[in-house]
Amino acid sequence: MGHAIVLGAGISGLLAARALAWHFDRVTVVERDRLPGEAVPRRGVPQGRHVHALLARGGEAIDVLFPGLTGELESLGAPVSTLLTEASYNLAGGELARGDIGARMVQASRPLLESVVRERVAALGQVKIIEGYDATGLTAEGSRVTGVRIRARGRPSTAEDGTSGEVVRGELVVDALGRAGRSAAWLAELGYARPSERRVKVDLGYTSRLFRMPEDALGSDRVLLVASVPGHPTRGLAGMLQEGDRWLLTLSGVQGDHPPTDLAEFRAFARTFVPPRVEAALSRAEPLDDGFAYRFPDGVRRWYEKLTALPDGLVAVGDSVCSFNPVYGQGMTVAVLEAQALERCLREGGQEELPRRYYRAAAKVLDTPWRFAAEADLTLPGAEGKRARSARLASGYMLRLRRVAHHDPVVAAGLLRVTMLLDPPSALFAPRMAARVLRGPEAAARGRRRR
């Protein structure tokens, strides 16, 4: 079915390329960075130095696109943890009750995950990756996008119209340029309306450091999460044991409460809100790097599915459509699910009305995680924006549910399965779950003592 061009070789571009290779004779991926031969961070993906959890749902779905991928990551040293027996989730002032929730999480660093996916994609006969080229614009005829303009990085424009160097022609262009995705601006240049956009300001700061942890410091735990601590609602910690037997610990702070990078200050910031066991482990951990900081201003969603007119031959995926507050760890899992949606649309209807059909399918993937993240962000001190009425009504119930989950492993499992995008949020309101929640935290604690 011709030639597809993917702009950006980040995670969503690579996943889209996999999906397209089932339907196009040729797929070209254009990437601005020179891509490293090893699993190391790179300039175009600076967030790769910070904890990057592929949620359990994403792990299951990525194995459908690339059979055996999580097993391959494991063979390269990425730990796989059984949730919630090898993971400590400390939410709202207590640890979620332990128990097997029927899900596992593969804990590769972002550079390792991306490099293994890239190798798989590059090995596909139809795919070619062009490195060191900027995508600078589109070419179009009437209502059809016909290709892209690309320019070698660092080389001045040579084309007569002064816009860019070379043109690559194709039947489909996929914008996988990340948060700075260009589709909305390109639509406007072609005379179409821009999609409506919502931003939820979080003013988030991340600081991450790699550590070697003494063997007895955290028992069999391979994941740590501390969030929504009473008195410190803006602060959080996410930690993952990764390949190379190294712990990556990320401190976060929203609404300007940014964590420091310096080791002593990093530890002091953590001490203000983490439980004593985590504090003790951190004080014994051996630092392996100097730490890295990242700033994230706001979550952004663009509603392409609501546009009444779209050109043929152009779709957007990944962060260029929706960029989530990273503390919820949803971006990559959503990218996997969008790639599956794109593949399904191509399988069921080819290129006929593809943008409209794809954006509708992508919206179904995005709606729940976006609502989850936006509603949670709007509860934070200093947040700007109105919460949905349904969320306000449910907030008392959710507060109680979290407190019950400190004692009741069934409720804890239900909560984590929704967070891992394995089950819909409605599962938390199902009669059997509601009965456990309504009994309250004290009854749940008594039940736990009897067990």
Ligand SMILES: Cc1cc2nc3c(=O)[nH]c(=O)nc-3n(C[C@H](O)[C@H](O)[C@H](O)COP(=O)(O)OP(=O)(O)OC[C@H]3O[C@@H](n4cnc5c(N)ncnc54)[C@H](O)[C@@H]3O)c2cc1C
């Ligand atoms: C600090 C932080 C922590 C995060 N933690 C998690 C997590 O725990 N779990 C999770 O699932 N998600 C997490 N995310 C989100 C995740 O990083 C993104 O959702 C994901 O990377 C989106 O993939 P993408 O391919 O759309 O964009 P990106 O990964 O940003 O890739 C965009 C690519 O486009 C290239 N590019 C840009 N402009 C051009 C151009 N003009 N021409 C050619 N190439 C170009 C870039 O070099 C890059 O390779 C986190 C994000 C941040 C910021």
